[in-house]
Amino acid sequence: MSSYLEANARERLQALLDTDSFVEILPPALRIVSPHLGQLDAPVAFDDGVAIGRGRLHGESVFVAAQEGGFMGGAVGEVHGAKLTGLLQLALKERPYAVLLLLETGGVRLHEANAGLIAVSEVMRALLEVRAAGIPVIVLVGGSNGCFGGMGIVARCANAIVISEEGRLAMSGPEVIETANGVEEFDSRDSALVWRTTGGKHRYLLGDCQMLVADNVGAFRQSAFELVQQCHADAAAIPLTLAGLEAEQQLLQQRIASFGQAHDPLEIWTQLGVADAAGLPMLEADAFVAVAADVRLGV
Amino acid sequence: METLNFRFEHGQRRLPAAPQLSGVVSSGNLEVLVESAALNGACTIEIRTAARGFGPIWEAVLGDFQRRWQLADARIAINDMGATPAVVSLRLDQALQAMTGSVP
Numbered sequence: 428m429s430s431y432l433e434a435n436a437r438e439r440l441q442a443l444l445d446t447d448s449f450v451e452i453l454p455p456a457l458r459i460v461s462p463h464l465g466q467l468d469a470p471v472a473f474d475d476g477v478a479i480g481r482g483r484l485h486g487e488s489v490f491v492a493a494q495e496g497g498f499m500g501g502a503v504g505e506v507h508g509a510k511l512t513g514l515l516q517l518a519l520k521e522r523p524y525a526v527l528l529l530l531e532t533g534g535v536r537l538h539e540a541n542a543g544l545i546a547v548s549e550v551m552r553a554l555l556e557v558r559a560a561g562i563p564v565i566v567l568v569g570g571s572n573g574c575f576g577g578m579g580i581v582a583r584c585a586n587a588i589v590i591s592e593e594g595r596l597a598m599s600g601p602e603v604i605e606t607a608n609g610v611e612e613f614d615s616r617d618s619a620l621v622w623r624t625t626g627g628k629h630r631y632l633l634g635d636c637q638m639l640v641a642d643n644v645g646a647f648r649q650s651a652f653e654l655v656q657q658c659h660a661d662a663a664a665i666p667l668t669l670a671g672l673e674a675e676q677q678l679l680q681q682r683i684a685s686f687g688q689a690h691d692p693l694e695i696w697t698q699l700g701v702a703d704a705a706g707l708p709m710l711e712a713d714a715f716v717a718v719a720a721d722v723r724l725g726v
Numbered sequence: 727m728e729t730l731n732f733r734f735e736h737g738q739r740r741l742p743a744a745p746q747l748s749g750v751v752s753s754g755n756l757e758v759l760v761e762s763a764a765l766n767g768a769c770t771i772e773i774r775t776a777a778r779g780f781g782p783i784w785e786a787v788l789g790d791f792q793r794r795w796q797l798a799d800a801r802i803a804i805n806d807m808g809a810t811p812a813v814v815s816l817r818l819d820q821a822l823q824a825m826t827g828s829v830p
Contacts, residue, residue: 435750456745468727470776470807472751497752
């Protein structure tokens with residue numbers, strides 16, 4: 428199977444890492460399940476929807492986590508979040524070459540309310556500690572549930588993001604925006620609009636991710652490894668610095684100043700200087716990256 | 727949620743020690759965890775399912791599964807979210823094929 432989109436979390440790990448190198452921490456047989464779902468008469472999963480562990484990527488030791496979008500939309504509950512946090516804390520001790528997070532999630536598992544919210548904030552703190560220790564963290568986004576909510580923030584705390592054109596990354600999902608602000612603000616059933624706004628290509632043009640790849644596990648594997656190598660080549664840039672934060676803030680302010688009046692990403696793409704903005708969604712990944720090279724922000 | 731338990735005695739086929747997980751707990755799907763366990767030659771299957779009242783159908787599907795695989799000293803646990811009988815059979819076969827490297 429070569430499609431990243433169609434694979435489940437465990438299949439992605441098997442295909443991404445060196446053959447048979449994945450060693451799971453807290454595997455399903457240990458039955459560390461959510462303490463909340465059973466009380467709500469809802470089904471549990473033996474891994475609480477996330478597989479974590481160690482493996483090798485092109486021979487280098489890496490820590491990995493893969494969220495299972497099929498189980499409750501990849502949402503983060505207490506156990507799920509604790510597994511992610513624990514993996515990151517273990518990385519501080521064992522110092523792998525990198526940490527790879529395969530995120531596919533709607534954000535906090537609302538069934539677990541505050542326990543889920545706290546879990547996500549703990550993941551953010553642990554991720555930044557790993558970066559502060561000089562270990563790069565790379566996020567991969569290419570599952571059908573995208574990466575949303577608090578985990579969208581976690582993704583942007585990482586050193587770099589690899590996304591596919593089918594991948595989506597944002598804070599509030601389309602249905603959330605429509606519910607809160609009305610269908611006039613955002614029509615969540617308009618798939619083309621949803622992908623124009625949150626999809627990988629738009630994120631790449633705005634500088635919210637570092638690499639855009641075709642929907643292929645091999646492409647994700649290669650890009651993730653290249654990003655890790657880039658991070659190590661400029662090791663001083665791995666920790667999050669005040670200068671880095673200020674540059675990010677500047678980029679965001681500039682974005683609002685330039686595009687604050689735009690109603691559709693098509694207007695932004697045109698303004699960026701894309702000759703055939705309407706044709707962008709139809710381009711294959713390689714052709715798109717070539718078109719984007721001269722106009723994308725935040726490089 | 728409903729919890730169902732089945733036990734089939736006198737199996738012949740023993741399994742490797744490493745456990746095997748197949749499937750995902752999502753709508754119309756299920757996860758199957760198969761482990762080797764000292765059960766006096768029996769195969770036990772525990773199902774936790776979101777769909778109540780399907781005990782007789784589970785019994786028929788699992789009886790068919792055990793006739794095909796003849797498992798001994800095997801413990802199977804299933805978290806189900808409304809899988810159809812065909813999906814249940816498929817996931818069980820997938821788990822056993824991954825674990826044994828063979829077909830029934």
